[in-house]
Amino acid sequence: xxxxxxxxxxxxxxxxxxxxxxxxxxxxxxxNTKITxxxxxxxxxxxxxxxxxxxNQIGSVVSSWSDNLTNxxxxxxxxxxxxxxxxxxxxENNILQQDRFELNRLRELYELDEKYxxxxxxxxxxxxxxxxxxxxxxxxxxxxxxxIQVDMNVIAGSGLVGRVTSVSSHSATVxxxxxxxxxxxxxxxxxxDNCIVSGSxxxxxxxxxxxxxxxxxxxxxxxxxxxxTSNISDKYLxxxxxxxxxxxxxxxxxxxxxxxxxPAVDFAHxxxxxxxxxxxxxxxx
Amino acid sequence: xxxxxxxxxxxxxxxxxxxLLQCTVFKAVIFTxxxxxxxxxxxxxxxxxxxxxEGLYVGFFxxxxxxxxxxxxxxxxxLIYMYIxxxxxxxxxxxxxxxxxxxxxxxxxxxxxxGCIIYVFSFxxxxxxxxxxxxxxxxxxxxxxxxxxxxxxYRIIRRINRKLEEDEKRSAAKFV
Numbered sequence: 001x002x003x004x005x006x007x008x009x010x011x012x013x014x015x016x017x018x019x020x021x022x023x024x025x026x027x028x029x030x031x032n033t034k035i036t037x038x039x040x041x042x043x044x045x046x047x048x049x050x051x052x053x054x055x056n057q058i059g060s061v062v063s064s065w066s067d068n069l070t071n072x073x074x075x076x077x078x079x080x081x082x083x084x085x086x087x088x089x090x091x092e093n094n095i096l097q098q099d100r101f102e103l104n105r106l107r108e109l110y111e112l113d114e115k116y117x118x119x120x121x122x123x124x125x126x127x128x129x130x131x132x133x134x135x136x137x138x139x140x141x142x143x144x145x146x147x148i149q150v151d152m153n154v155i156a157g158s159g160l161v162g163r164v165t166s167v168s169s170h171s172a173t174v175x176x177x178x179x180x181x182x183x184x185x186x187x188x189x190x191x192x193d194n195c196i197v198s199g200s201x202x203x204x205x206x207x208x209x210x211x212x213x214x215x216x217x218x219x220x221x222x223x224x225x226x227x228x229t230s231n232i233s234d235k236y237l238x239x240x241x242x243x244x245x246x247x248x249x250x251x252x253x254x255x256x257x258x259x260x261x262x263p264a265v266d267f268a269h270x271x272x273x274x275x276x277x278x279x280x281x282x283x284x285x
Numbered sequence: 286x287x288x289x290x291x292x293x294x295x296x297x298x299x300x301x302x303x304x305l306l307q308c309t310v311f312k313a314v315i316f317t318x319x320x321x322x323x324x325x326x327x328x329x330x331x332x333x334x335x336x337x338x339e340g341l342y343v344g345f346f347x348x349x350x351x352x353x354x355x356x357x358x359x360x361x362x363x364l365i366y367m368y369i370x371x372x373x374x375x376x377x378x379x380x381x382x383x384x385x386x387x388x389x390x391x392x393x394x395x396x397x398x399x400g401c402i403i404y405v406f407s408f409x410x411x412x413x414x415x416x417x418x419x420x421x422x423x424x425x426x427x428x429x430x431x432x433x434x435x436x437x438x439y440r441i442i443r444r445i446n447r448k449l450e451e452d453e454k455r456s457a458a459k460f461v
Contacts, residue, residue, distance in 0.1 A: 030358040030359045044350065055305050129309075132403070132427075134403050
């Protein structure tokens with residue numbers, strides 16, 4: 001990026017002009033085409049990724065100390081609560097076991113196994129988060145050399161986290177579904193009604209994301225319903241759990257519904273994620 | 286090592302450290318959602334301490350780092366940071382080394398304008414019209430955090446700059 005040394009020095013107005021033109025060209029080029037500054041980012045990654053890893057570890061140690069102190073009281077109270085819950089869950093578990101046997105039988109019956117294939121996954125660590133307060137991108141420590149490509153889906157635990165938006169050799173940037181600019185085509189698991197799940201900066205502080213364009217003619221969708229990725233999405237694999245419906249209400253057009261959902265993933269404490277190495281078919285032509 | 290080379294390397298390291306702090310440690314340690322914007326402090330400081338040109342270069346580099354790691358189309362942040370550095374350069378003549386008021390005003394202003402630009406271009410243009418919400422919950426908290434951090438951090442930057450300027454004077458004297 002630095003200019004070659006010459007005998008005369010450019011005045012700052014010219015430098016500003018040159019850089020401005022350069023940036024505007026870059027914005028248009030990267031916005032309108034699929035060209036990315038991959039190699040440049042690769043160079044930057046070689047320097048920064050090891051540093052980020054190290055500092056991140058220090059940061060998480062410090063935060064876990066402070067967490068420990070503040071959490072001790074909460075943990076004691078929680079312990080009591082959990083003991084009660086254990087009893088409750090034991091009974092619930094018995095019922096679920098019965099349900100599982102039934103499910104297995106039904107799956108065999110309908111050969112639904114094909115619908116939920118075992119994807120190849122690779123684990124990755126979150127090593128950096130967006131530098132500002134506006135967006136919820138983060139950087140993971142696996143890149144193209146570990147087989148990661150753009151548009152691969154990222155999950156954590158059981159739920160969807162987001163998708164990879166750019167890759168260099170040893171790191172990749174992930175756009176999370178709670179980001180304000182993220183939209184996911186989804187469906188309600190029980191009724192297969194389609195909807196759009198989009199992140200929102202406003203709802204983020206309540207740990208929710210918004211649902212819109214939900215067609216629910218029979219009024220069946222209630223709070224607690226599971227929302228999964230839809231098979232019509234062109235970037236997300238079908239059937240990945242996104243979260244649970246919080247509340248829905250009728251839109252002013254009386255045709256569709258919108259509302260909020262609670263994501264299945266705890267985005268505030270995201271440390272390890274899984275990247276699904278299978279791309280949705282049809283995206284590569 | 287020549288003193289101008291020393292300056293470049295020092296600033297380079299300073300920016301890298303700020304970038305790393307901003308996207309790793311602060312996010313983990315601070316409990317709120319808000320992170321102070323150290324890169325704006327650096328860009329703005331070198332703008333009014335050293336003039337338009339150096340502000341421009343520092344801003345360019347800060348913005349480029351963010352673009353490379355977090356932006357989907359490259360150049361957007363570079364452009365913003367570069368102009369912030371450049372505009373701060375206009376205040377060089379009003380800047381006195383011991384005065385803390387002007388730096389505080391300029392850094393606060395820069396961070397506020399930075400927040401507004403991001404809001405307009407990446408939220409307002411996508412139809413997020415609840416302006417007051419974003420001001421109250423993102424822009425103002427960020428500005429306040431940045432100001433608090435600046436009270437300490439600006440002194441560090443000023444000390445670094447003084448050291449560098451002393452070096453430059455000494456090496457200039459040697460040649461004369």
